[in-house]
Amino acid sequence: MTTPVGAARVGGALGSRNEATRRHNLATLMTLVHRADGMSRSDLTRATGLNRSTIGALVSDLVDAGLVTEEHPETTGVGRPSPMVRPSRDLVALAVYPDVDAVSLALVGLGHRVVERRRVALDAAPSPAEVAALAAEAWAAWSAELGARCVGVGVAVPGLVRTADAVVARAPHLLWEEAPVGEVVSAALGLPAAVDNDANAGLIAESLFGAARGETDVIYLNGSTSGIGGAVGVGGVVLRGADGYAAELGHTLVDREGPACHCGRRGCLETEVNLQRLEAAAGGPLDHGDVVASLRSRESEALHAELDRQAEVLARGIANLVSAFNPRLVVLGGFLAGLRELRGEALLAGVAEHTFAPLADSLRIERAALVDDQVLVGAAELAFAGLLADPLGA
Numbered sequence: 001m002t003t004p005v006g007a008a009r010v011g012g013a014l015g016s017r018n019e020a021t022r023r024h025n026l027a028t029l030m031t032l033v034h035r036a037d038g039m040s041r042s043d044l045t046r047a048t049g050l051n052r053s054t055i056g057a058l059v060s061d062l063v064d065a066g067l068v069t070e071e072h073p074e075t076t077g078v079g080r081p082s083p084m085v086r087p088s089r090d091l092v093a094l095a096v097y098p099d100v101d102a103v104s105l106a107l108v109g110l111g112h113r114v115v116e117r118r119r120v121a122l123d124a125a126p127s128p129a130e131v132a133a134l135a136a137e138a139w140a141a142w143s144a145e146l147g148a149r150c151v152g153v154g155v156a157v158p159g160l161v162r163t164a165d166a167v168v169a170r171a172p173h174l175l176w177e178e179a180p181v182g183e184v185v186s187a188a189l190g191l192p193a194a195v196d197n198d199a200n201a202g203l204i205a206e207s208l209f210g211a212a213r214g215e216t217d218v219i220y221l222n223g224s225t226s227g228i229g230g231a232v233g234v235g236g237v238v239l240r241g242a243d244g245y246a247a248e249l250g251h252t253l254v255d256r257e258g259p260a261c262h263c264g265r266r267g268c269l270e271t272e273v274n275l276q277r278l279e280a281a282a283g284g285p286l287d288h289g290d291v292v293a294s295l296r297s298r299e300s301e302a303l304h305a306e307l308d309r310q311a312e313v314l315a316r317g318i319a320n321l322v323s324a325f326n327p328r329l330v331v332l333g334g335f336l337a338g339l340r341e342l343r344g345e346a347l348l349a350g351v352a353e354h355t356f357a358p359l360a361d362s363l364r365i366e367r368a369a370l371v372d373d374q375v376l377v378g379a380a381e382l383a384f385a386g387l388l389a390d391p392l393g394a
Helices: 017-036 040-047 053-065 126-147 181-189 199-207 275-282 292-296 301-325 335-342 346-356 373-388
Strands: 068-071 086-087 093-099 102-109 113-121 149-157 161-162 167-171 175-179 192-195 218-225 227-234 329-334 366-368
Touching: 017 040, 017 053, 017 366, 017 373, 053 068, 093 126, 093 373, 102 126, 102 373, 113 126, 113 373, 126 149, 126 181, 149 181, 149 199, 149 373, 167 181, 175 181, 175 192, 181 192, 181 329, 181 335, 192 199, 192 373, 199 218, 199 227, 199 329, 199 373, 218 301, 218 335, 227 301, 275 292, 275 301, 292 329, 301 329, 301 335, 301 346, 335 346, 335 366, 346 366
Parallel strands: 093 149, 149 192, 218 329, 329 366
Antiparallel strands: 068 086, 093 102, 102 113, 161 167, 167 175, 218 227
């Protein structure tokens, strides 16, 4: 069984009949049910290699803990249908995604169901304390309304993150340095908090539930107000590097004479392929909730020329990354998905032209399937990690 990028490996392993590995088996079942948003007992038996009685006992443990429910389908023919095991609908994670102009928040249930969401627009980049306060306010309102059980908070940040201590080492667009975001958020909500780079979160979500499902070698690029975030999956593992800061792909050099970047250099990919430059060519702000429709509604020579230019630069940037990592798939999110939609043929042709042959022969370039939810769903996966690894212990 292939383990997708960012997935806990326990979920992709066969179960064990040894009772000493009960915790492992519970984690396996919980993870499988979560990723599929429900499986029948018979499917769980086939997926794990455990016998039916062992599956029945493990499912009963998870039901008793309130982590899953069982549904018994009505008999419509010969034989007794296998009960469906589904993740509990009142178990959620709070996902938080701060950017330079807004903080996006969501309650995400097991099975990657986005239950509630809100986007709080801001006039200036928020501080960690402001992000924590907005998260606490959202959770207070949602918990009172829904009565849900929250396992924790996942925060996806456009910057360099030390995941081990949940500290944002540097987020230039947000003006954060050595910010103990996990500690601040956890204190404000009274819940455990995990923090990771926003592109890593997006890659995990798309690999588990979206366009990259089942793929192990993937490049993910997300275009947002604050720039371009990047993440790389190699052999089913998120590439993190020596200090945990690998794959800052938006800061790859594409024009050394180009505009100054927030990182202190010139001509980074995110200064050349840039939402603000599209908006300038379009003659005003775009609808960030539907960039493609917004761009299509603005017909002008200047905008067409800028779309052509950015597609060409993005193609050269992707070609360099393909030569370095040899992925099977490149997933584009945010406004980059709009470039894939509006300039797809030129983008694909440019990548093929500029890539060291034959590295692009089997390459696919796809839009993110989770549209605007991939970073929030990925942030929720950070919060769910402990539960999936040890369901009864968590």
